[in-house]
Amino acid sequence: MTTVAPAPVAPAPAGRARRDRGGSTLWRYLLIRFLLIFPTVFILVTMVFVLMRITGDPITIALGGKLPPDQLAERIHQAGYDRPILVQYFEYLGHIFTGNFGTSITDGQPISQILVTHGGATLELTLYALLVAFVIGIPLGQVAAYFRDRWPDAVLRIFAILAYATPVFFAGLLLKLVFAVWLDVLPVAGRASTRTEILFSTMPNRTGIYLIDAIRTGDPQIIGDVLSHAVLPGVALGLLTAGIFLRLVRTNVIGTLSRDYVDAARSRGVSEIRLVRKHAWKPALIPIITVIGLQIAVLLGGAVLTETTFEWKGLGFELAYYLSKRDFVAVQGIVALLAVIVALTNFIVDIIAALIDPRVRY
Amino acid sequence: MRGLSRLWNRLPVVHQFKQSIGLQRGMLVAGLSITGFFLIIAALAPVISPYRFNQLRDANGLFGAQKPPSGAHLLGTTAGGYDVLSRVIWGTQTAFLVIIVAVLLSFFAGVFLGLLSGYLGGWLDRVLVVIADAVYAFPSLLLAIVAAIVISGGQSGLWSGILAAAISITVVFIPQYFRVIRAETIRIKSEAFVESAKVIGASTPRIMFRHVLRNSTRTLPLILTLNSSEAILTLAGLGFLGFGIEPTAAAEWGYDLNKAVSDVTSGIWWTSVFPGVAIVLVVLGVTLVGESLNDLADPRLRTRRRAAAQTPADAMAASQPVSQAAEDVL
DSSP, X not given: OOOOSSOOSSOOOTTOSOGGGTTHHHHHHHHHHHHTHHHHHHHHHHHHHHHHHHTOOHHHHHHBTTBOHHHHHHXXXXXXXXXXXXXXXXXXXXXXXXXXXXXXXXXXXXHHHHHHHHHHHHHHHHHHHHHHHHHHHHHHHHHHHHTTTSHHHHHHHHHXXXXXXXXXXXXXXHHIIIIIIISOOSOSSSSSOHHHHHHHHTSTTOOSOHHHHHHHHTOHHHHHHHHHHHHHHHHHHHXXXXXXXXXXXXXXXXXXXXXXXXXXXXXXXXXXXXXXXXXXXXXHHHHHHHHHHHHHHHHHHHHHHHHHHHTOOSHHHHHHHHHHTTOHHHHHHHHXXXXXXXXXXXXXXXXXXXXXXXXXXX | OHHHHHHHHHSHHXXXXXHOOHHXXXXXXXXXXXXXXXXXXXXXXXXXXXXXXXXXXXXXXXXXXXXXXXXXXXXXXXXXXXXXXXXXXXXXXXXXXXXXXXXXXXXXXXXHHHHHHHHHOHHHHHHHHHHHHHHHHSOHHHHHHHHHHHHHTTOOOHHHHHHHHHHHHHHHHHHHHXXXXXXXXXXXXXXXXXXXXXXXXXXXXXXXXXIIHXXXXXXXXXXXXXXXXXXXXXXXXXXXXXXXXXXXXXXXXXXXXXXXXXHHHTTOXXXXXXXXXXXXXXXXXXXXXXXXXXXXXXXXXXXXXXXXXXXXXXXXXXXXXXXXXXXXXX
């Protein structure tokens, strides 16, 4: 299978890799894996284009009824939507290749500009969520493996299913209700308080990643402000992935615990806790790294919902905004952009997996 | 009579139930009860629901907005002035309708394409595999949004809304069925009975649909349940982003949660907690069934009756997250 998507979690049978040619297989793998980015992006972008244009031209959808027909026709002509669809398609492909994802209809913003101003926020949120997922999922997965088939294991498995079954926006609303409204210990929404936002807006060459900007100001109060705003969205989005990590760690550690070398260590008197934490743990890491790649796509999808829940002004928030405005050029642009981001992160994750585990080659 | 009971024992869920034991049987039973409970609610919605999902007034006048739970409105009223309990009950019906339509559509399309791709092979196979992989790697909600825009332009009535949501979800699911059936087909087509059929002179469609298809369906109950739970989450996600079904056309939990976002800030909890809990419970029920089927289908994860000590030699393949568990067979 010419898999572009998730590299198989189960590693290929060991020893089949052509060891005699040494490092050259790695480079060949890297090259092939890199080239596979293009068909993936091409297919997704084409699909989005075809689907979006079936409905008609985006200007009529966004502004139809708001403008008189002659002005509408004028704008459609200006934007070139009255030309043959194939011409438009090739122009669109050419634009995407040069990094031009189009311009939103409602407020005339270039989509690439939206990435620059809002990409940092989504990146920051995704990283917080991954951090939460690691901190919750991995230790609990080890605990579940240690207590396998006993009650702590059963409780943790139910927790994992609940984490999966709860939509991120509902988790977000519940957290908001408890910690921001009832207990009133964390802010309700946004990325920072108004004071901090104003301070950041006057800052020279800001990164858009608030934590970095806050650290650069050197003011602990601002750092605390930014972090307190990040807790609830990070946890809401992170819980979704935490459940998946928990299950993954559990099954993999249980799997490696019955290997011969673990038995050997056990017979030497290594404690069961140490077996779970050290011996069985490292081989269990490899499938986790591959799954992180898949989770990036899940997290980006979840980020759209989390950002809407917490008014976290990132790519997802913008996407939801343009959706509500029926500005489908902007939607198409942001979706295409996310397709490129997903393809690139999957590529990077596959490379890391290949570097760590020599068996992951074609 | 005996033949009938044998058939009964071989039915997907019944068979696994007989096989299960202890905690696993508990999970299966819990999942089946929760799912069954909501199915009954969905079927009886017109009878048990105190009001219609789009009802704003009764004999005593308007319900009023954001009223806390009381005798007249057991779970309170929403910001739009609807009765929360009625919206939750009717929402069950919408959710199950969407699941059924979505799962049926993706099932037929995915199985057909997978069979075709796996059995015929060649360039068709390669193209379909690359497309399926590309779609699979993409955030499913975004794809569903694009599909929803295409189908309904974003707003719709009851049946058009249900169809739009179901088709949007279908687009996301086809690759999953496709991959599983394709892998099974490739495995089966090299078996002796397929070759014998060829020798006898059976036509290609006959071999595909009679011999191969019938033998490649063993993992389908599992994928069906896992996809149902994802379908609910996708539907709720679409509704939350304002791409669901209009409140006057049907009750939809995601839409209600969207309208409840601002309520939460002012401490109004009943508009969000109840529809949210309904989503969690339905997904939980369906997932528990799917999980148990998965564990029972995999001899390494199945708790045996006699040999209690479970020693999964290599649980790697079973290590995937819920939604990917279906790929274990790949």
